[in-house]
Amino acid sequence: MNTPLAPHYKKPLWETPFAERARALQQRDSYVPWAGYSTVDVFTTVEQEYFAIRNATTLFDLTPMVKYRIAGPDAERYVNRLVTRDIRKLKVGRVSYVVWCNDAGHLIDDGTVFRIAEHDFRICTAERQLDWFMDSAIGFKVEIEEVTSEIAALAVQGPTSCFVLKRLGLEGVEQLKPFEWRNLSAAGRPVMVSRTGFTGDLGYELWMRPEHALGLWDDLMDAGQSRGIRPIGSQALNMARIEAGFLMPNVDFISAEHTIRLNRDRSPLELGLEWLIDFDKPHFNGRRALLEENRVGPKRRLVGLDVAGNKPAHGALLYSDEAGLKEVGHVTSAMWSPTCKRNIALAMINTPHEGLGSTVWADVYLNRELMWERRMLRSQVVERPFFAPARRRATPPNDR
Amino acid sequence: MSSVRPDSADVIIIGGGHNGLVCAATLARAGQSVLVLEAAEHVGGMAITRRFAEGFKVSAAAHLFNQMPLSLVRDLNLKHHGLAFAATDLPTIGLSPDEAPLRMGDLDALNVRSEADARAYAPFDRRMNRFGKLIHAILASTPPRLGTTLWEDKWALAKMALKLRLLGRKEMRELLRIIGMNAYDLFEDEFQTPVLKGVLGFDAIVGSNFGPRAPGTVLTYLYRRAAEVSADSSTFVQPIGGLGTVTQALARAAEAAGARIRTQAPVARILVENDHASGVLLESGETIVANTVISNVDAKTTFLNLLGTEHLDTGFVRRIDHFRSAGMTAKLHLALAKRPNFTGVKPEWLGGRLVLSPSLNELERAFNPTKYQSVSATPALEITIPTIHDSSLAPTGQHVLSSVVQYVPYSIKGGWQTHRAALTTQLIDLLDQHAPGLRDSVVAAELLTPEDLEKEFRVTGGHWHHGDLAFDQFYMVRPVPGATQYQTPLPGLYLCGASSHPGGGVMGLAGRHAAHRVMSKSP
The missing domain is CATH 3.30.519 (Guanine Nucleotide Dissociation Inhibitor; domain 2)
Structure with missing residues (x-):
C-alpha cells in the first residue's frame, strides 16, 4: 500500500487529501472523527448546507469510507456467500447496496459493492471489516486488501450536480443510471464516477487517486460556481439521509460484532431490509437463521414515523397508549424535515404495533429554558422514504 | 456409465475407524441401510495392526485397550466377532533413572519409599475413582445444549447437577476445587515419591498439548479415570493380534448387522442439495447418494475440505479453524x-x-x-x-x-x-x-x-483426539458451538468421530452417541 499517512500512534486522526481546501472554507472549526480521519461536521451552518443538498450542488468528502478490494478466481462466490443479495446478478459496471450478517442472521454492516471486473470487486463500508472479511475468506481463493487511503472520494450531490459534472468535463456522465459506475476523466485526471449517494437526491460519487484530489476539488468549485456549489459536513448529510430513510450504523443499528448486551443485534428483517435478502441463491452467512426468523416473523421492525408537532423526537420511547403504560419501541433517528415540512423519525417498534398506519405515542421531553416539559406526541407509522424526488432516478437528469 | 444407477444408502459413514464402525453397527442393527467408506486399504483408522518391518507387526497408533465400555463390547457381540485378549490386567510400571521401577498400586513397595505416600494412595485413588464415576456420566451421554428450551437438555443439566450434589458437600467442594487445577500442583500436594507423581502426571497429559503445570490437566486426568470406569476396568488389556483385532471385530459386527463397507474409497466432497447433505463424491469421481452423511473424519477436514466453507457461516468456520x-x-x-x-x-x-x-x-x-x-x-x-x-x-x-x-x-x-x-x-x-x-x-x-x-x-494435525481435550473444547462445546450433539449446521450431516464428545481413545462412545442422535432425528 502506498500510504503516505503517518502511523496512527503518531497522528491519531489522519487528514484526507481534501483537508487543505476544507480547512480554508471551514468557518466553524467543527470537526468529527470518522474511521480514523478528521472530517468536517459543519462548514458554515447546517441549514445552509442542508438546503444546498436539496437545491444546488454539494461536495462531501467521503474518503474515510472504508474500501476493500476483493479479487481472485473465487471473488464472486466469496462476495455471494458474504452478503444477502445475489451478487451473481451484479454486472461489471454496476453497484449494489448490500448488507452482511453473522451466523445468527444479525446485521454486521451495510455498504456498497462495485463490480470492477469479472473477478474484482470493491466493497465500501462505514466501518472496518477486515477481520470478518478475512475469516470469511477461509476456503476461498480471494485476496482482500484495504485500499481506503489509496482512493480519495467525493460525493457530489444535489439537483444541479449532473450539470456541474458535465461542465467539469466528465463526458457522458448524464448517461449514468442509478447504481452504475464508469471510468471517465476530467482535464486528464482519471475519475471513477458512480451514480450513488447517501442523500436520496440526484447525485454522484467520484473516486480518484489522492494526488488528483486537490485539482479536482478546485475544478469542481469553479464548474459549480453558477450552480451554488458548496462543501457540506456530516450534520447536513445526516438530515438528508433521514429524509431518504437510509440507515446509519451505530445510530439505527449496532453492528452485531460490536454489541455486548443480549437482544441488541438487529436482523435485516427487523430493519426493513428484507428486499435485500435472496433466499433462492446459494448459501450465505446467516441464511439458516434468517429463514427461521422469516418463518416465525421478526419481533420488531424499523419503520418511518410522522410525529405530531415540530419538536424532533430524539431517542423517544414509544408507547401504544397515550398514558404511557405499554412501551412498544423507541426512536433511533429524528428530525424536523424542512423539505417535507413534517416531523419525521425512524423508529424500532415491536410487532404488532409497527403496521403501516398504526398509531404510537412518542414520549418527548422538551427543555424550555432549563425547565423540562413532557409531551406525549401522537405518531403514525408511515412509508419511508419520506422524501424521494423523481430527479434522483431520472436519466438523463434535468439539465440545469 | 451414465445409465448405471449410482450406489446409494440411507446413511453414509465417512471413515471406517472404530467410531465409524460402532456408529455403522448401531444404525444397521436399527434397520438402516448403512455404507461405510474407508479411504485406506483396511478399516480401523487409528486402531489397526500393520506390518512395520519384515515379519513384524504392531498396533500402529493406539496400542492399548482399556476404554471401550463393556456394554458396547457386549451389545455388538465383539467376542463372537473375533475379539479376544492376549492379556488382561496389565500392570503399570513407573521407570526412572533415579529409582527402582515402581509397580503402580503396589502399596508395600510404595511404603518402602514413603510411608506417607502408601497411606495417602488408597484414599486418593478412591476419591479419583469417585470423581471419575461422576465424569463418566458425562462421557456416557450426549451433552446437553445451553440456552435451548428442550426438556432433554434441561433434564441432562439437572441430572448432572444432582450427581454433583450427591457426592456430598465435602466431596463436591473438593471436585470443584481441583477440576480446574493443574496436575502438577495436585500430585505435589498428595505425594512425595517422584516416580509415582511422574506416572500420575503422565496419565494426566498423555495425548495432549499440555505440560503437567497447565491448568485443566486435572480434568484430563479425571477424564482418563472416567473412561476406565466406563470400561469397568482400571487396568489395561491387550487384544490378540493388536488393536486391529478390535476394529476387525467391529467391522464384522457391522457387516453382520447389514452394513456395507467399502475400502479404498476416499471421499472428495460431501454433496449438498437444497441445503441438505445428499451424498458424497468419491475421489474416483463416483457419486453415492444418501439422506444422511455421518463424518467420522476430524472436524477440520470434514468442514473445511469435504463440505467446503461455502455451505457454512463465517462465525462457525472461524471456530472450526481455531479448533486446536x-x-x-x-x-x-x-x-x-x-x-x-x-x-x-x-x-x-x-x-x-x-x-x-x-x-x-x-x-x-x-x-x-x-x-x-x-x-x-x-x-x-x-x-x-x-x-x-x-x-x-x-x-x-x-x-x-x-x-x-x-x-x-x-x-x-x-x-x-x-x-x-x-x-x-x-x-x-x-x-x-x-x-x-x-x-x-x-x-x-x-x-x-x-x-x-x-x-x-488422514487426521488433521495427527492428534489422537482430533483436537485437544480442554475446557474450551469439551463436552457441551466440543468440537465447537454449532457442531455439538453430533449435529452440524448443515441438515443431514453429522459427526461421529473423536472431534465430538467424548473425544478419542478407543472408546467408541462418540460413534454410539452419534448413531442415537441420527436415529432420534430420523423420521
Missing part, C-alpha cells in the same frame, strides 16, 4: 532381535505398561522445548512389548516394542525430514539406558511423528 488440533504425541516402533531386559523390571511386568516419566519436573521439562518447535532429549514414554503375550506379531524369539512418545510437536524447526532419524536414534539411546543392550538388538525402527500420523491416518 495439532498433535503432540508420536509413536515409536522397534523390531527387536531378542527380548529386551529393562533394569529392575520383573519378568512378569515386562508384558505390562512401562511408563518412563521419572518425575513431574522431568515431565514439564520434556514439554518445554515444544513451545519453541523443538523436542526434548528425554521425552516421556509409554512402552509396551506386545510380543510378550502375543507371539503372532513377530518371528519366533523376536520382539516388538511399541512406545507412545509424549511431547513431540507437530511442526519442528527445520522440518521433520531433517529430524526424524536423529530423534529415532535418540529415543533408542534413551531406551537403552533403561534396557541395556536394547540398541544392539534393534532390527528395524519406525517413528511416526504427528505429521506422519496425519498423513497415514
